[in-house]
Amino acid sequence: MGLAVRAYYGLGAEKRRGTRLVIAGGYDNRVQENVQYHKELDDLATGLGLQTATSKTVISALSIPDSIDVLFLLSVPSAFRDTLLSQSKLLLYTPVNEHFGIVPVEAMHAGLPVLASNTGGPLETIVEGETGWLRDAQVIDDWTAVMNKVLYEMDDDAIARMAASGKSRVEKEFSLTAMGDSLEVEIRDMLQKERRAFNGLQQLIAVSALSGVAISIVFALVLKMVW
Known part of the structure; x- marks a missing residue:
């Protein structure tokens, strides 16, 4: 201003x-x-x-x-x-x-x-x-x-x-x-594109690894509180 x-x-x-x-x-x-x-x-x-x-x-x-x-x-x-x-x-x-x-x-x-x-x-x-x-x-x-x-x-x-x-x-x-109209065109283009292959095993491994890290952090915090 x-x-x-x-x-x-x-x-x-x-x-x-x-x-x-x-x-x-x-x-x-x-x-x-x-x-x-x-x-x-x-x-x-x-x-x-x-x-x-x-x-x-x-x-x-x-x-x-x-x-x-x-x-x-x-x-x-x-x-x-x-x-x-x-x-x-x-x-x-x-x-x-x-x-x-x-x-x-x-x-x-x-x-x-x-x-x-x-x-x-x-x-x-x-x-x-x-x-x-x-x-x-x-x-x-x-x-x-x-x-x-x-x-x-x-x-x-x-x-x-x-x-x-x-x-x-x-x-x-x-x-x-x-x-x-512009949004409709964008959505149509997305639907017409070839879908990427779903690699389920790799994604499940990644999720499991992240879950393990989270559990480890929580466990560490619990130990710290106990001590």
Whole structure:
């Protein structure tokens, strides 16, 4: 998340005018890590001279003044999440070496371009320059450059083409039907492959040997307890 704050700050005051970085997700104030991380991010943003605000409800989020640069939404209901995706220009997905990651897929399905770390799951889900961008999480300026591109260099037609590409990719590759078909193909391929011979004797010997080791360990422990 710190990457997102620093990259946004890199736009400069003039280009940040009329925009806002929204950091949204699950939050539990009973979890000390959540509380501490929110404070660290807020301190980072204010330390850079950005104005911040934190909202715990949808109603309070809607009343945030336009002057706020970074808005923290501590818990986001599904309906409000969908509204955020539909009203945004770009989604930043900052984790490094993350697993598959459903967030970029949800964003593309909503027609929102994604900027993500060029590691882990996004390498599979995002197509560079077609449904989003993949950048090194250590090079903040590259992330700022993509923000600037989306906000000020791409016209409405280019944005619309990317939105359509994102939706199409999700439906083709990651929808329930597509993944079900893929699973069926994998299972069919497994069933058609020649089965390996079952060497029962060797496996029984291996199991017996392991059982003997386990019994020996237990017996040794019993002796130790007796002595």
